[in-house]
Amino acid sequence: MIEVKLHDIGEGMTEAVVVHYLVKKGDRVQVDQPLVEVQTDKMVAEIPSPAAGVIQDIFVPEGQVISVGTTVLALETEETRQHVKSAHMNHPPVAVAPEKKTAPSTRTVKQRILASPxxxxxxxxxxxxxxxxxxxxxxxxxxxxxxxxxxxxxxxxxxVESKTKILTKMDAPKEKKNAIPFRGRRKQIAKKMTHSLFTIPHCTHFEEVDVTELMKFREELKEHNISISATAFFIKALSLSLKRFPIFNAKLDEKHEVIHLECEHHIGIAVDTEEGLIVPVIKHVENKSLREIHDEVKRLTQKAQENKLTLEDVTGGTFTISNVGPLGGSIGATPIINHPEVALMAFHKTKKRPVVTEDDEIAIRLMMNISMSFDHRVADGAAAVAFTNCFAQFIENPKLMLMELV
Structure with missing residues (x-):
């Protein structure tokens, strides 16, 4: 008998939720055939069969949270079957009362159903x-x-069938459902947020950024059939700013008392899905063009919405952004840092506002608020202000951003 257990599928995972079994007791399975879907705080993954055989037992019900190392189901292989058979042959036979013979039962082998998660x-x-x-x-x-x-x-x-039936339960009391199960990704998000909030001394800096010139520049690009999202510009400006302020692209190792400055810019983008918040990561932003960043944001967002992200898609982040502008958030927020990162920046809704120009005139400009939370153990407020000012300079003068790329 082989025990199929929950193993660590990445980044020190300690537990997961059993979402759905893809087999049932008595099914014959092949090597690497998916047996069960489990959900971590980042993704839905499949546990494959370690060998060919027959499912003998299922130990954990769907919806239950289990720890790494927990036995999920049992699998009998030909090897284990022969081992049990030989063990019985080595023992002398024991006389038993005759039993009434019954017709031999036949077991149908279930054909594997091919379908994506x-x-x-x-x-x-x-x-x-x-x-x-x-x-x-x-x-x-x-x-x-x-x-x-x-x-x-x-x-x-x-x-068609409803037209031939008369409903007789119109007066039956309707069941009230006021309880929402607190498990799966929602429970994992809560655990992650609580750990981040109570581990990191958060400090949030707010800034106002003029995005008028950036939006004009995007319109100019569209005249040449080049469409680049505002988010792509934000991410690139962020990467350029991180080159000048690497302290915000870091991770604090408390155990060894050292701050690790990360060389690569792996930017996580918070995506709201039906299953809850998920943060896919754009790798090596410092080496990507604006068009490449635009395409990667679109690709990862779509995969997140379809619940198709892989472990590679959601690990390795060094800095996280949250673009809440499209949702209507225009004033500010205090975003929670994605531990073990040390900073997170949120972009809010752009709005037309009256602004006093350098010539002391009133002009209507397109303005956007940003909120940047940072780990006050790693950086001071002055550094956070300088960093956001650097970011704002690139956004307010997008052609400076292009000069940095030459």
């Missing part, structure tokens, strides 16, 4: 058994469209 997630949310769907993808793989077509056909069937 995201497709399985859609099916689970709608209560669909994937075994009832014929896949149209390569090698019979079930696609998202297959699930949606099946749901549509079921709905049409239900509409």
């Amino acid at each position: 995201y497709t399985r997630k859609i099916a689970r949310e709608h209560g669909v058994d994937l075994a009832k769907i014929v896949g149209t993808g390569p090698a019979g793989r079930i696609t998202d469209d297959d699930v949606h077509r099946f749901l549509q056909s079921q709905q049409e069937k239900e509409d």
